[in-house]
Amino acid sequence: MLSAELEILIRTALEEDIGSGDITTSCTVSPGAQGEGRIVAKEPLVLAGIDVARQVFWAVNRELQVHIPLKDGSRANEGDTLLEVTGDLAAILAAERTALNFLQRLSGIATLTNAFVDKVKGTRARILDTRKTTPGYRLLEKAAVRLGGGYNHRFGLYDGVLIKDNHIVAAGSIRKALQAALDSSSHTFRVEVEVETLEQLDEAIAAGAHVVMLDNMDLHTMAAAVRRTKGKIPLEASGGITLENVGEIAATGVDLISVGALTHSARAVDMSMEIQPA
Amino acid sequence: MLSAELEILIRTALEEDIGSGDITTSCTVSPGAQGEGRIVAKEPLVLAGIDVARQVFWAVNRELQVHIPLKDGSRANEGDTLLEVTGDLAAILAAERTALNFLQRLSGIATLTNAFVDKVKGTRARILDTRKTTPGYRLLEKAAVRLGGGYNHRFGLYDGVLIKDNHIVAAGSIRKALQAALDSSSHTFRVEVEVETLEQLDEAIAAGAHVVMLDNMDLHTMAAAVRRTKGKIPLEASGGITLENVGEIAATGVDLISVGALTHSARAVDMSMEIQPA
Amino acid sequence: MLSAELEILIRTALEEDIGSGDITTSCTVSPGAQGEGRIVAKEPLVLAGIDVARQVFWAVNRELQVHIPLKDGSRANEGDTLLEVTGDLAAILAAERTALNFLQRLSGIATLTNAFVDKVKGTRARILDTRKTTPGYRLLEKAAVRLGGGYNHRFGLYDGVLIKDNHIVAAGSIRKALQAALDSSSHTFRVEVEVETLEQLDEAIAAGAHVVMLDNMDLHTMAAAVRRTKGKIPLEASGGITLENVGEIAATGVDLISVGALTHSARAVDMSMEIQPA
């Protein structure tokens, strides 16, 4: 994410939380009082967003000293310190919640992704994200997926040709849709198409598809699809993937497994900030 | 949320997803082709964000016809139609994912809130949200909480005096922190303070607290706190609240129960859009 | 005011004044010429906005050296130096008018506020501002009021419950309006209501008002209101307050006196900048 865009998101977040001022702190903390804050993990996690958190503190007060013991992508355990910040106590308190809100959400995505990745170890399958992200957060959330060991599918409608059921209906058939995309899309793209049956898979391959997405196929059919294509083109499994079934899906031999839940349903991991006045 | 701010969020989201263009649709859908899209619930849910979804479609193309059969706050069942949109097919496809991303996330919050509210029916307790929201989404997410039957705690640091452990440490004692806040905060605010023990509760009441938050107290102590205050001031339970324990907590007689998970860990509810070319 | 918002206001102001360039300076001042500017008070005043003025100079040229001998909130006399700036002469001249425009206006508010505060010394009354501020300047102007020794009323419609005549008309009666507000506003707010007569005062207190505003009451009635409430709840005098009558109003024993003129009718205090080429 370009720093300019991230700055705007952080400013928006701080304005939303601080607004006309932190009225509790202005009553209870002496102006100029110094202190230290430590963000601590309260459960095991894969870290993501630590640089964002640092920028939140700096956006409130550029003179805060921020120390980051672990890099993004690291595993942390309960009790590990994730960030230390020293300086104006009122500034630390004003930034605390916004910094945690970013950090807990992004680390939640990295941690969940990592759980999926662990389940497919030893297979050829890569765990992919989708476009089911929080609006305005796509670059941040896709970076969190990479930090958790996953891979990114296309970033938007602009950087990948993926023919889905609705396009097939509009074009008339898989063959017609593929033909149109192969003719008129830029020479820089491969063309991927979504199929639901083995017959559609055959039609897609005959029409020249470069990649095929197997949508909501059962394990048996998916395995048949893998056998039928013999590795000539990449196959992507999609639809209804969970931590419970992802291992079996990977075992069919598919190349790619895309999981919407990585970004649309990851829960926040637990963290808190402890303050020590100077 | 003022419509100007929402417009900016929607534009950002669309630019993020569409960028330099929807290359698949431009290959496979004829320019000017018309069609209809229907967003359908794929599980039971409480609806939130339906007006946002409509604005997403209008932001892509102001001439799309959008029909909304159910209002925000309604319960819907699997198979119910939530939104119908008619017009330029390419515009509908370009807006689809962004509209769903807003709608699934906000309805997820309303649905989870409603589950908490159901658990405390018949008690005096109100379910409250917290400031643990997605940065940039506070007004939207707090509206979703209300649609699910919950109540809003303060919107930010600016519109409520809430003395937490860190403020008490900084001020020196509960008494000192409360005294400072009662003296210097505006006459328009009540003063709430967080306590962890019954002794602290006594100290808070003696010092003039208007509201007390019981932080991470066990059920037994919480019940004792309720008996001790006899309804003279509102008590708020906070920390570690789940669907499993919220009923028992409400049964202690507390007035308010705040739940971070409403906004930081709600999963997206399942929906999809079906397209029918004209 | 968050520095991001202030930066935008300063940039807007500079673009408005400088636009496509300072054509007089580019003709008459050699490129690279150095100099010093001193902003001097031309009448007694209470200083406000000196940090804004410094930021104006830095927004034009980050390398200007700015020295500020007096802090915001200080009293200054005619002839006192308020700010010294050294560096690129063309940059100093380009920033001069915008810096002065901020400084004279904000110091005008602090100075007028201070005159009101002086008039009520020795009474229990606090001087409050209102929402009658220059659109876009609320945080700056309310800060200037504090620097002049005044207190802030609510910052907007979002951070205080104040039931005015129009709300009473809409709700049907003082009692109904108060009941609704006590029931449904957040537990973090007190509820204030505006009354015009002693009968309305009695109704307000009976209905549970936390604070009462006495709107345009004559001195005699106001004194009766104070006697009747005996300090049980804060009373706020409002409407038609001037430097001439504020002393008598304070003498009635009211707790709060709100004055729209502090922000809507303060005149600019007189200052000028003297330049010395290096």
Next chain:
Amino acid sequence: MLSAELEILIRTALEEDIGSGDITTSCTVSPGAQGEGRIVAKEPLVLAGIDVARQVFWAVNRELQVHIPLKDGSRANEGDTLLEVTGDLAAILAAERTALNFLQRLSGIATLTNAFVDKVKGTRARILDTRKTTPGYRLLEKAAVRLGGGYNHRFGLYDGVLIKDNHIVAAGSIRKALQAALDSSSHTFRVEVEVETLEQLDEAIAAGAHVVMLDNMDLHTMAAAVRRTKGKIPLEASGGITLENVGEIAATGVDLISVGALTHSARAVDMSMEIQPA
């Protein structure tokens, strides 16, 4: 003022006042309740900003009906209706203060300008404004000056060559500064120079000045300056102009009189809004 810029100012103002919501109205006014508001003059005034006020109402709710009986620039008396707005009552109440804040300030400027213009009737002098405006409001305030019968001096540093004392010091002499400006400024500009004595006036004319500003001259000297130039070039009086002395200054025969107080020290004129629920 381009409508895009005005829209941004109005949005900023509304966000500043409404923020996360009008909590009093949401408690006391039924959702969907209709009503009418009338803005009424409470003293004689010259109207300015009535279109801005209308846009404020529309920015809150585009469906409000707004009727404007008087055009900007009209004189109004105490009790005259200036604006009527009908529709959603909560929207009217949310917009009320922001609309009035614009309208009272801008009409204050038009009214004060008009008082100056009245004082110079029958002379050749035009009343001019200055660059001493509220930062961010220059176009609005200069329009209010015109509505009051005044004329605009340059809008900023970019659209007029005005050599002031500081430029003369930097250039070395009046003659040198004028020579440089005549040589290198665009052929589209006249060159104005500020002088304090008759000797400087002679020097300025000899060096080719197109317009001369007489800075803080006493009446006697000013009259001598007028006699000496015999109408060959326009003369502008500046510095310390008040409603008390402007008549005498105009009587000297100067062409232009610039008055900083028009924009930096006009007080708000008194108005209020009365609400009638439907």
Next chain:
Amino acid sequence: MLSAELEILIRTALEEDIGSGDITTSCTVSPGAQGEGRIVAKEPLVLAGIDVARQVFWAVNRELQVHIPLKDGSRANEGDTLLEVTGDLAAILAAERTALNFLQRLSGIATLTNAFVDKVKGTRARILDTRKTTPGYRLLEKAAVRLGGGYNHRFGLYDGVLIKDNHIVAAGSIRKALQAALDSSSHTFRVEVEVETLEQLDEAIAAGAHVVMLDNMDLHTMAAAVRRTKGKIPLEASGGITLENVGEIAATGVDLISVGALTHSARAVDMSMEIQPA
């Protein structure tokens, strides 16, 4: 281009040209005067940007009536009317130059592109643009290329893998760079690589390149490259392409020819607006 982004560009352009007001028109055209403007071609051209021009007029005044006789992509001859606008005369004059500036520039690009396309008729070659566009105008300029009959290369660094000499130097060899890109770029992209010799071409093909760019190759070598690859992968000619040599280059049998001059050196085509007062 999303209309939101285009709106911002148009507003910026109008603010830049109109600023504090059109002072000539305000002196010479009566307020409210009506009229008609016609934009006329003064040389043969391919039209591009006509919708942008219409939006410019609407951005100044939403009530202007705009009629567009020819669609973007049409050929026009000297004397043809391209746009008719009716309504407030001052608004038409204020928008004129900005509308023409967009229209002449974009039509210039479409016209130049069309000249290149004409030169390669009858060959298999497509004319492509590059990233050598005016910063901030990429979507507009690439659309103009399509209107002239050309095709778009990648829109930016984000939507196409193109390994250029600098990447090869950084990676160590063509083979290493290709291997890295094939391994780690998304499955949605093809990989293109730039070569300067036939040996490099062989290396690229052996390493699995999907597309090869022939950089600054002479005609003879280029023809050899075509023979050697026998149509198995697309070849793109690049570097030093002019209207004079593009025909010979196309005759070698390359698939794609990219031309920087389409966007970085197209001259404006000649147009003017004629006004008729009503």
Next chain:
Amino acid sequence: MLSAELEILIRTALEEDIGSGDITTSCTVSPGAQGEGRIVAKEPLVLAGIDVARQVFWAVNRELQVHIPLKDGSRANEGDTLLEVTGDLAAILAAERTALNFLQRLSGIATLTNAFVDKVKGTRARILDTRKTTPGYRLLEKAAVRLGGGYNHRFGLYDGVLIKDNHIVAAGSIRKALQAALDSSSHTFRVEVEVETLEQLDEAIAAGAHVVMLDNMDLHTMAAAVRRTKGKIPLEASGGITLENVGEIAATGVDLISVGALTHSARAVDMSMEIQPA
């Protein structure tokens, strides 16, 4: 150009080119790899935009070291180094194209302007630009004209009174239009009027024009105009000026020659960046 506005343009340009990331570099360049880039002239040119180019590199990565051997306005020959940048190699590659796009375009304008200036050496004529600039680039392009030795005409509609044919038609006659402008435009402006014949020139002078533009006059008539005015007022030649005819036009004795092609049809000058990994 105020740095704030330039920053926005640069950010827009970088977002447009980099978007969701430089996917080629991320595959082929090791994270953290260092290197050096040199921008080299590939033909003789007058340099403009070198500070913009530097800011582009800094906008991508503030830690890049940028060395600039030549200042804007310098002449450079083929092979001359124009900029050297050292640091993170991926950042240099991400900024390369945007930096070059600014630099080649602005230097193209300066170079073309300089060619015109060379052609009129030894005459009294100044080469002026027009308002025919790229929307959003006016300040940058007018600065490039100055760097090439040209002069600026007005920057927009706001800072110069120029009565063109359309204004004359609207006002009724040259005399009426001039009279109106002399009466009501600010005392800071001269009034320029466009004429096409000697009769119109006489009318313009009789009516008090301060400057006259000779629109599309042939050389013979232009020379007659110069003789007739005898240097009393400046004359500006305009319309159809090329490198071929500008010398003859200057020889007629006109004071000013305005050339739209300087900004609307300058071609990019040729440059490239060479990279050296560290």
